[in-house]
Amino acid sequence: MALTIMMILALPVAAKSFVMELEPRQMVLRVGERQVLRCSARDCSESATLTWASLEDKPLSGITKNPSATESLLIFDPVSTVHDNLVVCKVSCGNVRKQMHATVKVYSFPREPVISGNAHMLVGEVNTLTCEVSAVYPPEYLEIEWLQGERVLHMDEGKADISTVSSRYKYMPTSDDNGKAITCRARHSFEGVPEDEKTKETTVSLNVMYAPRDIRISETAVVKMGVSFTLTCSAEGNPRPVVVWRKAGPAGRPVTLGENETLAVRNVTVSHAGTYECETMNTLGKLTATVNVTVQAPPTNTSITVSPANELKEGDNVTISCYTDSVTAGRLVLRRVSEGQETDLHTSSDPTTSVSLPSVRLSDSGLYECEALNQHGSQTASTQVTVAVHPLKVELYPGDGVIAVERGASFVLSCRATDCPAPAFFWKSPLDASIGSRSQTQGPLSQLFLSPVGLKDERAYTCEVKCGSVLKSKRTEIKVFSFPSDPVIENSGAHVEGQMSALRCSVCDVFPAGRLLVEWLDDYGVLLSEEGSFSSGLQNLTSTLSFTPGAGHQGRLITCRATLQMDGVPGNMSVRSALTTVALQYAPRNTSITVSSASELKEGDNVTISCYTDSVPAGRLVLRRVSEGQETDLRASSDSTTSVSLPSVRLSDSGLYECEALNQHGSQTASTQVIVKAPPRNTTVQLFPSSQVQEGQNITICCRTVSFPPSAVILRKLDNGTALYSPDGTFLLLNLTPHDTGLYQVNVTNDLGYETEVFTISVMERQSSPPPSWNDVIVPVVGAAAMAAVATTAGLATHYLIQARKRGSYELAKSTPHAI
Numbered sequence: 107m108a109l110t111i112m113m114i115l116a117l118p119v120a121a122k123s124f125v126m127e128l129e130p131r132q133m134v135l136r137v138g139e140r141q142v143l144r145c146s147a148r149d150c151s152e153s154a155t156l157t158w159a160s161l162e163d164k165p166l167s168g169i170t171k172n173p174s175a176t177e178s179l180l181i182f183d184p185v186s187t188v189h190d191n192l193v194v195c196k197v198s199c200g201n202v203r204k205q206m207h208a209t210v211k212v213y214s215f216p217r218e219p220v221i222s223g224n225a226h227m228l229v230g231e232v233n234t235l236t237c238e239v240s241a242v243y244p245p246e247y248l249e250i251e252w253l254q255g256e257r258v259l260h261m262d263e264g265k266a267d268i269s270t271v272s273s274r275y276k277y278m279p280t281s282d283d284n285g286k287a288i289t290c291r292a293r294h295s296f297e298g299v300p301e302d303e304k305t306k307e308t309t310v311s312l313n314v315m316y317a318p319r320d321i322r323i324s325e326t327a328v329v330k331m332g333v334s335f336t337l338t339c340s341a342e343g344n345p346r347p348v349v350v351w352r353k354a355g356p357a358g359r360p361v362t363l364g365e366n367e368t369l370a371v372r373n374v375t376v377s378h379a380g381t382y383e384c385e386t387m388n389t390l391g392k393l394t395a396t397v398n399v400t401v402q403a404p405p406t407n408t409s410i411t412v413s414p415a416n417e418l419k420e421g422d423n424v425t426i427s428c429y430t431d432s433v434t435a436g437r438l439v440l441r442r443v444s445e446g447q448e449t450d451l452h453t454s455s456d457p458t459t460s461v462s463l464p465s466v467r468l469s470d471s472g473l474y475e476c477e478a479l480n481q482h483g484s485q486t487a488s489t490q491v492t493v494a495v496h497p498l499k500v501e502l503y504p505g506d507g508v509i510a511v512e513r514g515a516s517f518v519l520s521c522r523a524t525d526c527p528a529p530a531f532f533w534k535s536p537l538d539a540s541i542g543s544r545s546q547t548q549g550p551l552s553q554l555f556l557s558p559v560g561l562k563d564e565r566a567y568t569c570e571v572k573c574g575s576v577l578k579s580k581r582t583e584i585k586v587f588s589f590p591s592d593p594v595i596e597n598s599g600a601h602v603e604g605q606m607s608a609l610r611c612s613v614c615d616v617f618p619a620g621r622l623l624v625e626w627l628d629d630y631g632v633l634l635s636e637e638g639s640f641s642s643g644l645q646n647l648t649s650t651l652s653f654t655p656g657a658g659h660q661g662r663l664i665t666c667r668a669t670l671q672m673d674g675v676p677g678n679m680s681v682r683s684a685l686t687t688v689a690l691q692y693a694p695r696n697t698s699i700t701v702s703s704a705s706e707l708k709e710g711d712n713v714t715i716s717c718y719t720d721s722v723p724a725g726r727l728v729l730r731r732v733s734e735g736q737e738t739d740l741r742a743s744s745d746s747t748t749s750v751s752l753p754s755v756r757l758s759d760s761g762l763y764e765c766e767a768l769n770q771h772g773s774q775t776a777s778t779q780v781i782v783k784a785p786p787r788n789t790t791v792q793l794f795p796s797s798q799v800q801e802g803q804n805i806t807i808c809c810r811t812v813s814f815p816p817s818a819v820i821l822r823k824l825d826n827g828t829a830l831y832s833p834d835g836t837f838l839l840l841n842l843t844p845h846d847t848g849l850y851q852v853n854v855t856n857d858l859g860y861e862t863e864v865f866t867i868s869v870m871e872r873q874s875s876p877p878p879s880w881n882d883v884i885v886p887v888v889g890a891a892a893m894a895a896v897a898t899t900a901g902l903a904t905h906y907l908i909q910a911r912k913r914g915s916y917e918l919a920k921s922t923p924h925a926i
């Protein structure tokens with residue numbers, strides 16, 4: 107207001123007279139309605155200007171319209187809270203100005219309060235109720251009150267700038283509060299709000315949820331058979347409880363009978379007696395109550411049962427049970443009726459009773475009765491009990507009849523009883539009362555252990571089985587056999603062509619020996635067949651095959667086959683055989699000796715001399731050298747071949763070599779001549795009596811060499827070409843003269859080469875007689891004369907010969923014959 111006053115004071119005093127109007131000046135507007143402010147200048151003769159402005163610190167809102175030059179409208183359509191303002195209208199007419207202001211107040215309170223939180227309240231807990239008033243302006247003028255009847259429970263006020271005003275009220279209801287009303291009242295205290303719009307209120311009822319309580323159920327009922335009755339049951343609760351009726355069924359498990367507060371039962375039977383349970387239930391809990399119903403009736407559903415239910419066999423454990431549906435206490439009698447006589451077996455006050463007949467007998471067969479009695483009547487049930495014998499079956503394994511069993515084997519005879527729950531076994535055997543002690547019984551199986559099986563176990567065995575009053579048996583006969591090993595063939599001596607020889611076939615520990623067949627076979631058929639003879643014990647059997655082998659028997663296969671001709675012996679155990687090959691023996695033959703290299707041997711060659719023979723059995727093979735009547739064994743062997751190597755053979759290795767093969771059937775010898783050749787070597791020349799002689803004397807020249815074949819010798823005087831030839835190397839120079847003095851050469855030659863020696867002869871002059879000529883004194887040694895000369899020189903050269911032999915060389919003087 108102070109501002110307005112100031113403005114009025116500022117108006118020019120000297121204004122021309124015109125009238126300004128502003129309508130209305132004060133207003134309280136409801137949000138949403140339409141309002142118009144009209145500003146005008148009356149009596150303005152000059153041109154007028156009209157303007158609107160806001161005096162508060164916010165923009166002017168609303169629409170301005172100038173219907174004429176002297177009139178302006180400010181329109182609020184619709185009114186909203188932004189229009190809450192102090193507006194001014196300024197008018198100028200010519201140079202005269204005027205202005206006026208108007209106060210615009212706005213309120214809003216369009217809706218009823220809204221209550222929430224009342225729909226699902228929980229008993230005994232703090233529940234929050236909320237009341238909300240929306241679109242309120244100015245909110246700080248709104249008050250909220252919670253009321254029950256006229257009692258104010260709680261109050262709240264709105265806050266500035268929050269257009270939705272809400273109030274929370276915490277409430278802990280009891281079940282009695284369910285359905286009660288609660289009111290939320292809102293009052294707008296803003297000045298200018300019309301009285302009939304100032305207050306708005308809402309009333310709701312409380313919905314309080316609670317578990318069932320105060321259950322009510324019918325009284326105990328006692329009803330007669332055939333009538334009808336009803337049971338009722340109810341309980342309070344929110345939500346309303348559901349009712350379920352139940353009753354223990356035949357198996358004790360509850361059976362649902364209905365889901366209604368009323369349970370109607372028609373045509374009552376004994377099964378309707380018992381305890382009925384009513385369960386009331388809602389989402390918050392449950393509550394149950396029971397009522398007993400008693401039915402007055404005679405016993406019903408009386409029955410008698412036999413367990414096991416199938417056909418009864420002697421020895422079964424039998425239970426006879428009696429049952430009734432007597433709802434009224436009474437008596438139950440179980441009895442046997444036999445030949446018009448009744449025998450009570452059991453009496454009970456329970457609705458069920460039974461008797462046990464352990465290991466029932468044939469005589470327990472008969473009629474059995476169950477009688478149920480109470481004050482309303484009685485009922486009887488009966489059943490026929492029939493006890494039968496067991497269809498016992500007895501079986502023997504591995505079989506009845508005759509069984510062949512190998513001596514020493516572990517044999518088990520099994521006796522099995524079928525269709526009998528508790529069989530009793532008895533083993534019997536003639537002459538052996540204690541046979542049962544070798545058996546073991548377990549349940550339906552009894553086993554007799556014959557281990558190891560001996561000859562004495564050969565006899566009959568009976569397995570007898572007793573089952574209740576039934577007795578059955580099975581019998582088997584055991585035959586023992588023994589044939590443990592293959593036959594063995596032995597040679598009695600060697601097989602020599604043309605000589606009688608024999609083969610022996612032995613079979614060990616046979617039983618029964620009388621059943622053994624021994625056969626000799628070769629590729630062409632049966633040679634001999636023999637049978638054993640009866641014996642009460644084990645037997646060793648031998649069969650002998652005699653024959654005279656010919657060359658065709660070598661390598662022939664001969665079989666000895668033994669067959670135990672007894673039933674029940676497995677195929678591979680009843681026939682056994684042995685095989686032998688005839689091996690003929692003979693003295694050494696095809697004996698030979700060979701020299702490895704070519705026919706012509708040279709000294710230094712490497713030579714192998716081999717010896718071979720063929721003999722059975724292999725005997726001894728001897729390789730030897732025969733020299734000057736003396737035998738030297740080089741090698742002996744027990745093989746069919748042997749050899750010696752002579753590395754770098756020498757002249758002295760020449761000679762006769764022999765190979766002798768021997769075994770017990772004879773011997774054979776082969777021989778060969780070995781010749782080693784060598785060129786002349788170690789040639790020596792000797793002069794007799796000396797190389798220096800007197801004129802007229804004789805000189806013998808002895809020329810020796812080592813070589814083979816023997817060498818020829820040529821003597822030559824070196825200053826005269828004349829040559830003399832000697833096949834034995836001896837020259838005789840007779841009646842020498844000084845002319846014969848000079849150098850001489852001997853040239854020793856054979857096929858393989860030559861060697862020369864040079865020596866000097868000097869002849870001293872004898873003054874008396876003229877020297878003889880070369881021809882007179884040199885006499886070549888030829889033919890018979892030469893033989894004499896050789897003998898001479900040989901005698902002279904004894905010393906050299908001995909030396910030569912010691913060194914193993916060939917002696918020149920001995921070589922014969924020689925040709926020219």
Ligand SMILES: *[C@@H]1O[C@H](CO)[C@@H](O)[C@H](O)[C@H]1NC(C)=O
Binds near residue numbers: 365368
């Ligand atoms: C309960 O039985 C009454 C009477 O028979 C019947 O009217 C009512 O509908 C039944 N209620 C329900 C929930 O079945």
Ligand SMILES: *[C@@H]1O[C@H](CO)[C@@H](O)[C@H](O)[C@H]1NC(C)=O
Binds near residue numbers: 373
């Ligand atoms: C009850 O018994 C009567 C007569 O015996 C019969 O007609 C009726 O159907 C029976 N009702 C029921 C529910 O079994």
Ligand SMILES: *[C@@H]1O[C@H](CO)[C@@H](O)[C@H](O)[C@H]1NC(C)=O
Binds near residue numbers: 326381397398
């Ligand atoms: C109902 O019967 C049961 C057993 O049959 C008994 O334990 C219970 O006490 C009886 N209840 C009433 C109320 O007779």
Ligand SMILES: *[C@@H]1O[C@H](CO)[C@@H](O)[C@H](O)[C@H]1NC(C)=O
Binds near residue numbers: 376377
């Ligand atoms: C009695 O016997 C009837 C007919 O066999 C049967 O329906 C009923 O369930 C029986 N009652 C009981 C309690 O077993």
Ligand SMILES: *[C@@H]1O[C@H](CO)[C@@H](O)[C@H](O)[C@H]1NC(C)=O
Binds near residue numbers: 421422423464465527
């Ligand atoms: C009978 O019962 C006895 C003792 O409980 C038991 O040893 C026997 O094996 C039973 N007999 C049969 C056939 O079940």
Ligand SMILES: *[C@@H]1O[C@H](CO)[C@@H](O)[C@H](O)[C@H]1NC(C)=O
Binds near residue numbers: 615644645646
């Ligand atoms: C049979 O020969 C074996 C050995 O070859 C010997 O141990 C055994 O005692 C012999 N049996 C008879 C009955 O002669």
Ligand SMILES: *[C@@H]1O[C@H](CO)[C@@H](O)[C@H](O)[C@H]1NC(C)=O
Binds near residue numbers: 676678679
């Ligand atoms: C005979 O044959 C059976 C089965 O083929 C085998 O188990 C057994 O060892 C054989 N016996 C002999 C002595 O070869």
Ligand SMILES: *[C@@H]1O[C@H](CO)[C@@H](O)[C@H](O)[C@H]1NC(C)=O
Binds near residue numbers: 710711712754
């Ligand atoms: C003989 O054998 C030796 C050694 O094996 C060898 O050195 C030599 O050359 C051989 N001689 C001949 C003539 O083969």
Ligand SMILES: *[C@@H]1O[C@H](CO)[C@@H](O)[C@H](O)[C@H]1NC(C)=O
Binds near residue numbers: 788910
């Ligand atoms: C042959 O001569 C050699 C040397 O030339 C010698 O070693 C050897 O002993 C001689 N042999 C003989 C038999 O005189």
Ligand SMILES: *[C@@H]1O[C@H](CO)[C@@H](O)[C@H](O)[C@H]1NC(C)=O
Binds near residue numbers: 802803841
């Ligand atoms: C030499 O030999 C000849 C013939 O044999 C003989 O007559 C002569 O007496 C010999 N001379 C000497 C000196 O011995």
Ligand SMILES: *[C@@H]1O[C@H](CO)[C@@H](O)[C@H](O)[C@H]1NC(C)=O
Binds near residue numbers: 826828845880881
């Ligand atoms: C060599 O011998 C020949 C004949 O035998 C002879 O004629 C000649 O005189 C001899 N010469 C010498 C020098 O003796």
Ligand SMILES: *[C@@H]1O[C@H](CO)[C@@H](O)[C@H](O)[C@H]1NC(C)=O
Binds near residue numbers: 854855860862
């Ligand atoms: C020795 O005699 C042989 C054969 O007659 C000959 O080839 C060789 O040349 C002779 N040697 C000498 C030295 O005269």
